[in-house]
Amino acid sequence: MFAYYLDLALRSLRRNKVLTMLMVLALALGIGATITTLTVLKLLSGDPLPQKSTQLFYPQLDPYPKDQPFSRSGKKLPWLMSYVDAMNLLHARKAQRQAVMALSQVKVTPQAQDGKAFYADGVLTTSDFFPMFDAPFQYGAGWASADDESREQVVVIAGFLNDKLFGGANSVGRTIRIEDHDFRIIGVLRPWAPQPRFYAVHLGGRDYGKGEAVFMPLQGARADGITPNTVMSYGPEHTDMQHLETAQSIWLGLWVQLSSADEASAYKLFLANYAQQQVALGRFQLSRVAFWDLMSWLRNEQVVPDDVRLQAGLALGFLLICVVNTVGLLLAKCLRRSREIGVRRALGASRGAIFAQFMVEAGIVGVAGGMLGLGFAELGLWGIRHQPAQYASLAHLDLSMFLFTFLVALVSSLIAGLLPAWRACVVAPAPQLKAS
Template identity: 45%
Template sequence: MFAYYLELALRSLKRSPGLTALMVLAIGFGVAASMTSWSVFRAVSGDPIPWKSSQLFVPQIDNWGPNGRSPDGEPPNAMDYTDATALMREHRAKLQSALYQISPSIVPADAGKHPLNVSGHAVYGEFFPMLDVPFKYGSGWSSSDDANRAMVAVISSKLDQKLFGGANSVGKTVNIEGKDYRVVGVLDDWNPQPRYYDVVNSGGFSTTGDDVFLPFQTAIQVGMSNDGNTNCNAVPKESGFVGLQHSACVWIAYMAELDDAAAVTAFRGYLDGYARDQQQAGRFGWASNNRLRNLPTWLDNQHVVPSDTKVSLLVALGLLLVCLVNTVGLLLAKFLRRSSEIGVRRALGAPRAAIYAQFLTEAGMVGMAGGVLGLLLTGAGVASVGWVLPKDIAALARLDVSLLALTLLVAVVATMLAGLYPTFRASRVQPAWQLKSN
């Protein structure tokens, strides 16, 4: 019976090719616009570490007081050197790390090659197990390396390819800013989007991953300056990188792993106790105003998902709705034009369910054709989003099997939903009236 309905639908569509083409175009363009916008929104709003994000927390300490707070009362979104190192010394979380952005120069062993300018972060050794960072060779450094300010480094597989041809470089030496560092680990392919571990500096997204990670205190000792954002509520009393460390300027990101609600409560209590200690020491002259957010809440607080992607998705969904409304009108006109045919079928005993099946099958065929067109247009849309969105965000949009399947599904389901009212109207045709008029 389904094959019979398919044959009837195909004949009907062939009888009015212009109307059929209009419906297919409407569905194709509407679905393509919505799916292209969805591919971008999906990429920027996804959980970058879903198996662990609820256990990762970002603490904030109000070291500026009321005069330095944002209008909504928020403390600074980064830490100064004093607070970050104090929290690391106390070590109240299961795993934790302070970190700041660096951009050192790598001097190749081959004297004929030019130095490489790379990006990276100065972190503590717990950074790698805390974030489940994947390694191709070796691993991160130990806590004793942090304490001893060891000259060690973790490099990316991309940098390993440039310096050592992609071979296992663990144990080899790399010259960074004129000093030799021993490679202890080579990362596997790892460039999470958004870059959740340092949203303040990255803005959330970056097409290039970090190429080098150095021990935090080692980088401080050798004077490797901060290459990220630095916000100050007052001019530092001393100049240079040392002056930055002695100031109240915030430039250090911080992340801690807390396994359960009890650990979260204890860490929050510790932050409040730390603030009270600073009040007693005369450093803070205001009430505690700390924050402790898990990773999803932190990303939302920092507005990592760009507002223009949300707007574009809403606009695209609105366009799809307009296309569906137009399709409803076209299907209604098409179906009601066949009132005499419907009247004859009903007079011969065809139930309303058969009329529903016939016309919904026809709507489904329109949706399938519109979906195929939508696939082609979606591919073109994903390839061209860089024209309207920042490069770092546009590069995240991708055409994969799930998006292709969703495009077809949305096209078919949306068209069949659009066909419900026209089909209902068609099924209400009175056979006696049509037979009498004919």
């Protein structure tokens, strides 16, 4: 039967070639716009570490004075931690893994004679960073926790920096100059850049893109005078960038790994106790804390730009209008064919058969619209890749979005077909036959 409906539908569509083409074109525009914007939205609001994100948590404390809160409303907790608090929580080792981190623009001087110095994004962190965030090594490995305290002059570099400086060869054991100090390379990462870069939020880095170039032990880098990008002071005096460790300033992010809900609630309790203890010691005035899992943290900080959400909404509105448009045109077309329907019904076709015939016709429009829409989506994404946005190079249609396109196309066209098909199948055959 399906083949017969298909044949009927194609005949009907061929009868009004221009109209069919315009219907398909309108639907394709709507689908193309929707898929393009949804791809970007999905890319930007995606899970940066799907295999790990449920185990990663971000604690927040509030060392700010009561009458001078971190945010104007007084509701938001400080994004970062002071060195003292971050180190206290790090050394308490209450989580499976924990690492503190800050970002810094560092000057890298190649060893080669003609090499010109350049600036690169650096992460100052502690040893658990690599295993906790599943950063994969191409050569070598990260540093041990003992190296954190001994201020070892070691560095892990990203694959793209290794390609640039050493042509991709195993560079473990060689040295690079960072901010005029020699660092020994102990590890080279494979391409690794979680999107969005959850740990860089509020550290003054980029939220999307190819990732940082160098990773250094925090204390060692600080001993060499490397300063973080973001420092916020909560004390009365101006922050002395050379003595951040003792300053009343927040500039570090702490991430912890906990493998179960029980562990998470235990850690939250530990954090609350710590804050109360600090209030008792007179260091804090407020004992409030916050504790986020990775995805809630990203949602709460609204990492996805407003414009991208607006674009997706706009595209959905566009698709809605395209669907209404298709419904109207299919309906008009079907009403015009009342006589044909009457003849088919009189010859014994059931209501279900008429309904199916019209749904097949709508489905064909949908699939054609989907295919053309896929082309538009590819075109749209190509356009986005040529934009100078941070996430531009990542905008590609993946398989799930590819399938989703067809689903959207089919579902929207079938929804568009429902009303006309229903109207068609309730046509009473007798008056139609009489009229001719």
